[in-house]
Amino acid sequence: MSRRVRLMLFAVAAAGLAATLGVGLAGLPSFGAQITDYARMLNEMAPRQRHVTDVVSAITFDYRGIDTLFEEFILLAAVAGISVLLRPLSDEIRQLPRDKAPERSIPPPSPAVWLLAAFLSSLLVLTGLETVTHGTLTPGGGFQGGVILASALYVVYLGTNYVTVERFQPDALLEASDGVGASGYILIGLLGLLAGAHFLSNVVGLGATGSPISGGTIPLLNLVVGAEVAGGFAILASEFLDQTAVIRTRRR
């Protein structure tokens, strides 16, 4: 294809995109416009119906709970795909790098860095648990808290080394956390069926608005999502780390 034809093709495509995008953007509510009727309705109904103070988590885990279910399984499938893709291939081996000049080895990180890592990672675990468990009350929830929990392990690696961080993240535990979290979502959904209502109905006692245990199934779903996301992101990081640190091409 000559340069001329390509440019013409681009011009046609760009004009089409500009036209459709222009029509779409013109139909948007203006910046700072009043919130929609649906949003106003949810803001009024959710605290009364579901006893939550964070309406967003009532939407993601209750009114639109089935969407979140599919998102959880997208994440599970993505993590499984990464694990398969990044496994050691037939011409690769797992081997810790051997120091070629033992007398000139890199000095280990100073104790101050260890201390900082220990302090920061414990703080991250606390923040992660807080974010997971307070999803119904304040912004945050299982997904955000799960990533924060997994990031505690990244900090351990930054402050120490590969061998230490492997002790903190046994593969079996991470995989179990990922799988149990994902299936837990289904099981909590089945509670609705057992109670004679629809799948994912909020059938657990709602509790008092504003208390940590309120919102029925919403905090339970936050917990299982937190376990799944924490396990998933930790697996993700450890697979990439293995590729960098220990997986190398077999020498012939």
Next chain:
Amino acid sequence: MSEALITVALVWVAVSGTAVVLTRDPLRQAFTAGFFGLALAFLYLSLQAGDVALSQIVVGAIALPLIALLSLAKVRKDQE
């Protein structure tokens, strides 16, 4: 007050987004992309979307740069 805050956030997003595109070295791009993620989180927060802001922070400032950096380290090791 909140309009000033939103203006600052929008300008920050525009500047850091342009910076990501103009950075050619992938290693530096991982860092500018992290700052771009932080700018987006600040924009969401200034628009009072706390949940989205938190998700943006954990994905844009933790997960994405981490995976980009580890992938770059792997590619660089294979080239040696």
